[in-house]
Amino acid sequence: MMGARGFFLPFAMTPYVKEEYSKLGVAEHHMDQIPTSMRDVYVLTDSWYAATSLIHNVLQRGWHFIGGLKSNRVLLNGCIPQPVRDWANQ
Incomplete structure (x- = not known):
């Protein structure tokens, strides 16, 4: 989503095709499309x-x-590995 002056719109939408891309690959591809000049991402x-x-x-x-x-x-x-469930119970 991109927003300005109270308006928000989807930045990009890509159908997920399991045989072509991983979900993380699609996410990283979308991030690559965001201009480097964007602030506060x-x-x-x-x-x-x-x-x-x-x-x-x-x-x-x-x-x-x-x-x-x-x-x-x-x-x-x-630097000490700790499961999230243990950390949350502290």
């Missing part, structure tokens, strides 16, 4: 897209990532 995803490769790609561009995490994901908490 926030990438909002569901928990399926909260993969290390995509998050690193977003952060390397200086953007912000917002997404849910599945309970079976593992976080590095001070």
